[in-house]
């Protein structure tokens with residue numbers, strides 16, 4: 001994942017992996033409103049490669065859909081919940097972020113690999129999320145690590161956690177290593193292609209999910 005990238009090269013060079021050529025025809029949000037996308041970066045510091053990756057994923061989504069994006073950075077809110085046991089003991093600022101997570105149309109979750117797993121504070125934030133608050137919610141999984149050796153963290157750590165929540169984890173996860181970044185920006189063409197492929201594969205599932213959720217909400221309101 002070390003091929004250099006310029007913004008120009010992304011647009012000039014076709015994505016070679018086959019699915020991007022038969023992208024879903026419905027490439028705009030079917031909900032008739034911007035999609036509420038909440039991204040969580042589990043990094044403990046800033047600047048952060050994980051946060052840079054998250055923002056690149058949001059940029060890719062934003063090229064395909066109308067989105068209303070919000071980024072939660074654990075390094076900012078971590079001190080507000082570290083060591084807290086119960087949700088009703090959390091400060092309002094953290095409670096507001098949890099509410100955003102639980103009411104999002106789509107979650108993008110990412111963490112740096114720490115000792116072969118996500119960071120402790122990333123997990124601790126999700127310890128406060130309601131057990132059934134993420135049922136069927138589409139979730140795009142991503143991680144950064146020092147090397148590619150822990151790329152399966154997506155399958156072995158993230159997917160089981162969000163499986164517990166009965167969420168809809170999207171099929172392609174995005175893993176990046178330190179060499180994919182320069183100055184905390186994505187510089188790898190391979191990584192950019194992987195992001196775009198993950199988004200392209202996710203789009204139909206997201207759109208179906210949001211249309212169904214909105215339809216259920218309308219019928220509950222008697223509309």
Ligand SMILES: Cc1cc2nc3c(=O)[nH]c(=O)nc-3n(C[C@H](O)[C@H](O)[C@H](O)COP(=O)(O)O)c2cc1C
Pocket residue numbers: 043044045047048049050051112113114115116117144145146147148149150177178
């Ligand atoms: C405490 C600690 C543990 C780490 N453990 C791993 C690891 O097990 N595997 C790995 O590939 N990278 C590991 N790394 C490297 C980070 O995952 C990697 O540098 C990541 O890109 C940092 O992301 P950030 O800039 O968003 O914090 C570790 C880094 C730290 C600080």
